[in-house]
Amino acid sequence: MSETEIDLTQSDLPDDGRYRLRLYVAGQTAKSLAAMANLRRFCEEHLAGRYEIEVIDLMQNPQLAAGDQILAIPTLVRRLPAPLKRIIGDLSNTEKVLVGLDIRPDLDRAPPAKGPPEADRP
Amino acid sequence: MNEPQAQPDAPPALPKAATGIEGFDAVTFGGLPAGRPSLVCGSAGCGKTLFATTFLVNGATRYGEPGVFMSFEERAEDLVANVASLGYDLDGLIAKGKIAIDHVRVERSEIEETGDYDLEGLFIRLGFAVDSIGAKRIVLDTIETLFSGFSDEAVLRAELRRLFGWIKDRGLTAIITGERGTGQLTRQGLEEYVSDCVVLLDNRVEDQITTRRLRVVKYRGSPHGTNEYPFLIDAEGISVLPVTSADLDYPVSEGVLPTGIDGLDAMLGAGGFYRGSGILVSGESGTGKTMVCASIVDAACARGERCLAFVFEESGEQIARNARSIGVDLARHVEAGLLRYEAARPSLYGLEMHLARMQRDIDRFAPDLVVVDPLSALRGPDAELQATVLRMADLLKGRGITALFTSLREDGGLGRDGDIGLSSLMDAWIKLLNVEANGERSRTLYVIKARGMSHSNQVREFMMSGSGLSLVDAYVGPAGVLTGTARAVQEAEEAAQDLRRRQENRRRQREAERRRRSLDRQIEELRADLEAVAEEEAILLDEDERREAALLSERRVLAVRRGGER
Numbered sequence: 001m002s003e004t005e006i007d008l009t010q011s012d013l014p015d016d017g018r019y020r021l022r023l024y025v026a027g028q029t030a031k032s033l034a035a036m037a038n039l040r041r042f043c044e045e046h047l048a049g050r051y052e053i054e055v056i057d058l059m060q061n062p063q064l065a066a067g068d069q070i071l072a073i074p075t076l077v078r079r080l081p082a083p084l085k086r087i088i089g090d091l092s093n094t095e096k097v098l099v100g101l102d103i104r105p106d107l108d109r110a111p112p113a114k115g116p117p118e119a120d121r122p
Numbered sequence: 123m124n125e126p127q128a129q130p131d132a133p134p135a136l137p138k139a140a141t142g143i144e145g146f147d148a149v150t151f152g153g154l155p156a157g158r159p160s161l162v163c164g165s166a167g168c169g170k171t172l173f174a175t176t177f178l179v180n181g182a183t184r185y186g187e188p189g190v191f192m193s194f195e196e197r198a199e200d201l202v203a204n205v206a207s208l209g210y211d212l213d214g215l216i217a218k219g220k221i222a223i224d225h226v227r228v229e230r231s232e233i234e235e236t237g238d239y240d241l242e243g244l245f246i247r248l249g250f251a252v253d254s255i256g257a258k259r260i261v262l263d264t265i266e267t268l269f270s271g272f273s274d275e276a277v278l279r280a281e282l283r284r285l286f287g288w289i290k291d292r293g294l295t296a297i298i299t300g301e302r303g304t305g306q307l308t309r310q311g312l313e314e315y316v317s318d319c320v321v322l323l324d325n326r327v328e329d330q331i332t333t334r335r336l337r338v339v340k341y342r343g344s345p346h347g348t349n350e351y352p353f354l355i356d357a358e359g360i361s362v363l364p365v366t367s368a369d370l371d372y373p374v375s376e377g378v379l380p381t382g383i384d385g386l387d388a389m390l391g392a393g394g395f396y397r398g399s400g401i402l403v404s405g406e407s408g409t410g411k412t413m414v415c416a417s418i419v420d421a422a423c424a425r426g427e428r429c430l431a432f433v434f435e436e437s438g439e440q441i442a443r444n445a446r447s448i449g450v451d452l453a454r455h456v457e458a459g460l461l462r463y464e465a466a467r468p469s470l471y472g473l474e475m476h477l478a479r480m481q482r483d484i485d486r487f488a489p490d491l492v493v494v495d496p497l498s499a500l501r502g503p504d505a506e507l508q509a510t511v512l513r514m515a516d517l518l519k520g521r522g523i524t525a526l527f528t529s530l531r532e533d534g535g536l537g538r539d540g541d542i543g544l545s546s547l548m549d550a551w552i553k554l555l556n557v558e559a560n561g562e563r564s565r566t567l568y569v570i571k572a573r574g575m576s577h578s579n580q581v582r583e584f585m586m587s588g589s590g591l592s593l594v595d596a597y598v599g600p601a602g603v604l605t606g607t608a609r610a611v612q613e614a615e616e617a618a619q620d621l622r623r624r625q626e627n628r629r630r631q632r633e634a635e636r637r638r639r640s641l642d643r644q645i646e647e648l649r650a651d652l653e654a655v656a657e658e659e660a661i662l663l664d665e666d667e668r669r670e671a672a673l674l675s676e677r678r679v680l681a682v683r684r685g686g687e688r
């Protein structure tokens with residue numbers, strides 16, 4: 001199994017301030033469907049226009065589970081902006097999702113006045 | 123263990139997966155339950171991970187069963203490095219697709235829980251790893267780490283129950299390791315879920331000496347050894363050492379093991395010791411015990427027999443060097459692979475461990491002769507010491523191995539108070555005694571006992587010289603037993619007396635000769651006289667005859683004349 005956990009997933013992506021999120025699910029379970037719906041709704045609310053969501057079904061691609069150290073299903077991984085964040089559960093607790101993704105509602109609601117630029121990575 | 127005979131007949135024998143761990147498979151009559159999870163628990167540093175890794179590696183290399191190692195603690199690289207010291211080439215096995223390692227990182231700080239979840243990801247990873255190499259065995263080390271990463275214990279417990287069910291459904295032989303908890307076998311009570319087979323590892327320190335022990339706490343549907351067995355982790359891996367108490371029904375050998383010490387063989391009625399017997403060589407330090415052993419070992423190796431020596435006070439090389447001074451070359455036997463020295467300080471292990479290590483080495487080396495030098499170096503509580511020595515003797519006798527023990531105590535005792543009778547366990551007892559007299563010490567040797575054979579009851583003086591050991595008859599005479607210089611003086615005196623006796627004898631012989639010769643001479647003279655007399659006699663006789671003849675002729679003439687006259 002590969003031990004590459006954090007590196008490859010980020011280095012090939014441009015850090016343009018967009019939120020790149022990856023949701024790991026396993027089949028069309030109730031929890032998975034709930035998580036997907038909750039995520040879409042949440043992003044539209046807080047990150048409109050500056051997010052990308054990638055849904056990975058581990059039933060189809062089981063080899064991807066080890067790479068991102070997935071144990072719990074569903075797991076949401078914030079690949080960018082750095083650092084990598086992991087949130088598990090069906091994302092029903094919006095407050096915790098905000099904390100988990102490190103989003104401050106008041107600042108993020110005004111896109112031009114985005115907070116202090118994060119340290120750029122090559 | 124309880125009913126060893128009844129078991130082989132029982133038809134629905136539980137299928138078992140051999141671990142390849144020496145001794146463990148014997149204790150469990152075949153290994154772990156195949157296709158089921160087993161729990162291996164113990165406190166930190168007691169060898170859980172090693173046990174599990176050995177199970178996997180042996181499965182992959184010996185039993186054609188690939189395995190998955192799912193590590194919740196160590197990273198794959200660390201794991202590979204850790205077991206490399208045991209000679210396990212995990213990287214090689216991974217490259218060949220026989221073993222897969224998946225490191226599951228559980229980091230509480232990185233995980234934010236936002237609602238319902240399950241551990242399907244773990245199942246998927248495990249399933250993927252199992253399928254990718256066709257694994258038959260898996261190890262989960264240590265799954266309790268999950269409890270530190272996730273806060274919802276109810277979910278975790280449900281998922282663990284599901285996981286163990288999943289393992290059974292897939293028919294995987296699994297080892298789950300668990301840290302020892304207070305009041306229960308594992309911290310999170312894993313024994314509640316994994317109930318087929320539970321193995322407890324323990325690492326106990328007594329008198330500053332550590333002994334690793336293993337116990338099969340339960341094994342559903344199978345008999346198993348219930349004792350605590352010592353186990354060993356060293357460069358040769360992990361081995362469990364069931365030191366079973368032997369019965370007194372060993373095969374008895376009639377063969378004789380000559381000692382190679384001329385005088386000693388002559389003292390023993392059979393010309394040596396019986397093979398398979400236990401021989402005690404006792405004597406204080408400096409009496410030559412080790413050299414006696416070295417001589418016997420040398421003789422045995424020279425006959426092509428295999429010898430294994432457990433030495434507690436010297437290294438093998440040191441003994442070999444010292445033996446060279448008496449003209450015994452042990453190094454060549456070591457090189458030829460006939461002789462092996464296992465040197466260890468007595469304090470290195472506990473008694474159980476020493477015994478266990480011995481058993482393992484004996485079974486591997488298959489020696490004809492085993493030397494334990496000195497047995498009295500083993501330390502421990504008296505009761506344990508006696509049991510250990512008893513089992514050691516049984517162990518060797520049960521295998522028909524001749525055993526040579528040395529003891530520093532002159533009376534052959536053992537232990538602090540010396541009330542442990544060692545001598546009665548032994549079949550033969552050679553006692554070496556330094557006799558101090560006239561300002562010098564000399565080495566003497568007694569055969570105190572030799573079961574089943576006549577033996578000399580006399581004391582012998584034994585000498586160490588560049589040409590080996592030799593026994594000299596001690597002087598036993600009117601002046602008592604003399605050894606050393608006293609013996610030499612006595613011998614010189616006897617020699618002088620002898621010389622005087624011989625000289626006297628020769629003188630008297632000469633005297634007799636002279637007398638005989640003088641008598642001969644007298645006989646000669648008498649004979650000469652006799653001859654002279656005889657000659658004289660003959661002459662006289664002759665004259666007589668002639669005179670008679672003359673007379674006769676004269677008478678005739680006279681007669682003629684008288685007739686003429688008539």
